[in-house]
Amino acid sequence: MKRIKLWAKKLKQYLFILYFAYKDGRVPLYAKLFTAGVVAYAFSPIDLIPDFIPIIGYLDDLVFVPLGIILALKMIPQAVLADCEKKANEMMKNGKPKNWVVGTIILALWALFALWFSVTVYKLVK
Incomplete structure (x- = not known):
């Protein structure tokens, strides 16, 4: 159970990193668009597959969002990710x-x- 909580916290941190990366001018336009889509979908109350559908209802939360995060992180330059990680950590400490x-x-x-x-x-x- 502790491992799942740690995984969820890490996903949240990555979403905040992507949020800051989207606003950074060093990120290419295609990466900004993809990143904005991933962050918007993750924070949106509307899901591709509604959660009330048994088993597959949580598929998007468990598969699509993490996959989108991984792809978006690969599109963003490492220097930008390092800067955004600092901002995300600070925001998570102080509250969003x-x-x-x-x-x-x-x-x-x-x-x-x-x-x-x-x-x-x-x-x-x-």
């Missing part, structure tokens, strides 16, 4: 910053989607 504006936007988008879905279902039932 909260972006209330982005959180509010995401909640508003979900609320609009729920409203649209409710209206659509209501029209179909009516």
